[in-house]
Amino acid sequence: GAGVSQSPSNKVTEKGKDVELRCDPISGHTALYWYRQSLGQGLEFLIYFQGNSAPDKSGLPSDRFSAERTGGSVSTLTIQRTQQEDSAVYLCASSLGDRLGQFFGPGTRLTVL
């Protein structure tokens, strides 16, 4: 497809379980970002990847959160031992580079019961 895709679109899990969220960026986009949006809040930066550089993980809220980007393309955000406060919409975006608009995926709505 032409846009950023994310899967699953919805995920309901029980507290304490691990979840994996997937992002397929636009082909050729070197920068990939993860954000989350909690109810009534703005977009909270989590992590970004740029080419082969070390990712900027400064936005990850705890060590239960991790992300990887394989082959400079697909990215997976993993949340271990999920907590109820992890419930949010997780958004992935990609761009050609700095100072260029980001293209967002539709998001994954995570609900932790």
Place this chain on the structure above:
Amino acid sequence: DQQVKQNSPSLSVQEGRISILNCDYTNSMFDYFLWYKKYPAEGPTFLISISSIKDKNEDGRFTVFLNKSAKHLSLHIVPSQPGDSAVYFCAASGVRGTYKYIFGTGTRLKVLA
């Protein structure tokens, strides 16, 4: 500490009139600003951006104004259309090459037919 603030959570405007969405920031290092529009169940869509070397950027019905001394930017939509009804986010970036954007909490615009 919210570095990018959108103090109006919602705004209603009559079709055909001007919509003005406001955004304030606190970090004087920010030098690049963007506006995004978000429909329900979709990811944000890039609208328009402005660099700090400018005080105005126009694209069709959308104009962004930047007042650096006041650390304030605004998005004007004229004429407003019902299809403009969405949540609008402003975002800011500082120091070229950081790739990190700080988003506001959004303003929900409703254009009344």
